[in-house]
Amino acid sequence: MPHYDVIVIGCGPAGERAAIQAARAGKQVAVIERQNVVGGTRVNWGTIPSKTLRESALFVHSLTRNKLEGIRCEISDQITVDDFMYRERVVVGRELEIINDSLERYCIEVFRAHARFTDAHTVALRDSDGGAQSSMTGDVIVIASGSSPNRPPDVPFDGETVFDSNTILHLPRIPRTMLVLGAGVIGVEFASIFAALGIQVTLLDTRDLLLPFLDREIVAILERELSTLGITTMHGERYGSVQQLPGGRPQVRCTTRSGKVFDTDALLYCVGRDGNTKDLGLEAIGLEPNEYGLLQVNENYQTAVSHIYAVGDVIGYPALASTSMEQGRQAMRHAFNIPGLTSKTEVLPFAVYSIPEVSYIGETEEGLKRLGVEYLTGRGNYDMNPRGQIIGDTEGLLKLLFEANSLKLVGAHMIGQGASELIHIGQAFLRAGATAPQIAETMYNYPTLSDLYRHAALKAMQALRRRNAAGPPATS
Numbered sequence: 496m497p498h499y500d501v502i503v504i505g506c507g508p509a510g511e512r513a514a515i516q517a518a519r520a521g522k523q524v525a526v527i528e529r530q531n532v533v534g535g536t537r538v539n540w541g542t543i544p545s546k547t548l549r550e551s552a553l554f555v556h557s558l559t560r561n562k563l564e565g566i567r568c569e570i571s572d573q574i575t576v577d578d579f580m581y582r583e584r585v586v587v588g589r590e591l592e593i594i595n596d597s598l599e600r601y602c603i604e605v606f607r608a609h610a611r612f613t614d615a616h617t618v619a620l621r622d623s624d625g626g627a628q629s630s631m632t633g634d635v636i637v638i639a640s641g642s643s644p645n646r647p648p649d650v651p652f653d654g655e656t657v658f659d660s661n662t663i664l665h666l667p668r669i670p671r672t673m674l675v676l677g678a679g680v681i682g683v684e685f686a687s688i689f690a691a692l693g694i695q696v697t698l699l700d701t702r703d704l705l706l707p708f709l710d711r712e713i714v715a716i717l718e719r720e721l722s723t724l725g726i727t728t729m730h731g732e733r734y735g736s737v738q739q740l741p742g743g744r745p746q747v748r749c750t751t752r753s754g755k756v757f758d759t760d761a762l763l764y765c766v767g768r769d770g771n772t773k774d775l776g777l778e779a780i781g782l783e784p785n786e787y788g789l790l791q792v793n794e795n796y797q798t799a800v801s802h803i804y805a806v807g808d809v810i811g812y813p814a815l816a817s818t819s820m821e822q823g824r825q826a827m828r829h830a831f832n833i834p835g836l837t838s839k840t841e842v843l844p845f846a847v848y849s850i851p852e853v854s855y856i857g858e859t860e861e862g863l864k865r866l867g868v869e870y871l872t873g874r875g876n877y878d879m880n881p882r883g884q885i886i887g888d889t890e891g892l893l894k895l896l897f898e899a900n901s902l903k904l905v906g907a908h909m910i911g912q913g914a915s916e917l918i919h920i921g922q923a924f925l926r927a928g929a930t931a932p933q934i935a936e937t938m939y940n941y942p943t944l945s946d947l948y949r950h951a952a953l954k955a956m957q958a959l960r961r962r963n964a965a966g967p968p969a970t971s
Contacts, residue, residue, distance in 0.1 A: 658763050
């Protein structure tokens with residue numbers, strides 16, 4: 496029975512980076528991946544494919560909605576999603592090549608099999624039919640098995656009219672209408688992508704507030720922009736039943752619990768994801784996932800069994816590729832006392848790749864209020880920025896939050912073109928402990944959206960001067 500310093504179960508972004516971090520430290524590492532490809536959802540079914548479709552949707556949207564005088568474009572009504580995804584195949588192929596090269600360079604052994612614990616240090620490998628292959632032991636084991644879309648048994652996922660986030664990119668045709676059940680990050684992203692392609696989209700949100708973890712001012716702008724795209728959003732709605740409709744044209748009917756009826760060409764169900772912990776044999780090591788299949792870990796990503804770590808989607812929020820990668824690295828740094836970043840991954844940048852995109856890092860206004868922290872707000876509006884006017888994005892906003900006494904930046908929130916890239920300027924300022932005057936005095940290229948940081952910082956300093964001029968509040 497072969498023995499390894501580290502066994503990693505799953506080779507998505509979390510497992511891949513955990514394996515490489517350990518291998519860089521000279522450890523002998525084995526990776527067990529049940530799919531026939533590495534890369535996980537990030538490369539094969541989620542992040543990269545969906546963002547590729549988003550770029551295609553933005554291209555189509557710019558041609559059909561933002562026409563220049565004298566320029567006319569026509570797009571065939573028979574285009575399929577597969578037509579839009581040519582570039583995705585190129586990008587995915589290159590990403591898989593890079594990942595496989597990295598694993599080979601660090602002498603990481605990859606086993607294509609399903610892993611199952613037999614005891615706290617032993618993992619059995621089984622093939623796709625459940626037959627036993629072999630077993631291996633490890634000093635440290637990392638569970639990075641990821642997550643899968645929640646699939647209720649009463650929703651008829653057929654790949655023709657009813658889809659989840661893993662199958663939606665295999666639509667056989669571009670539908671005229673679409674119902675999106677679930678307005679989390681994935682639901683909002685796909686709703687805006689398909690609306691930009693000219694599809695009539697209805698978005699049903701199970702909650703009363705859209706994306707409640709985001710700054711509410713940013714969300715208000717997002718909701719207006721989604722409406723401009725033609726998306727109808729309904730809050731506090733849950734499906735009661737979903738059924739295919741008879742007839743020549745493929746359609747599906749969704750009846751909500753409140754009695755609303757929607758007949759639509761395609762239905763995308765994306766209400767939650769479940770951790771991939773079934774059939775891992777967790778009962779053999781005394782670990783029990785919660786009702787969503789997620790594992791509980793401490794600040795070092797250790798499970799209740801100290802030498803067994805869990806990272807990535809399988810531990811839940813924030814379940815981002817970026818945070819998953821860092822969790823994998825940090826788990827191995829802790830396991831082998833490797834120097835490096837140990838801060839919580841919750842303070843890393845967060846992006847929603849909707850149209851327009853949203854990104855933030857740090858505290859929100861709501862969070863600061865709960866903590867009782869006095870703060871100042873500075874805003875930089877795209878419509879007051881020459882680059883924003885050039886690109887035609889006049890609804891975008893950069894919002895900076897500063898601690899009132901020190902004027903240190905504590906949060907940055909952004910909506911508009913380039914938000915997921917521009918937020919990293921805020922990340923750098925946050926890590927440096929920069930103040931509003933320092934941000935305002937930083938030089939930026941002109942004309943650029945980056946200059947919004949200067950304007951937002953100046954606005955916060957103006958707010959401070961107004962507050963100081965007003966003096967302390969009157970007391971009775």
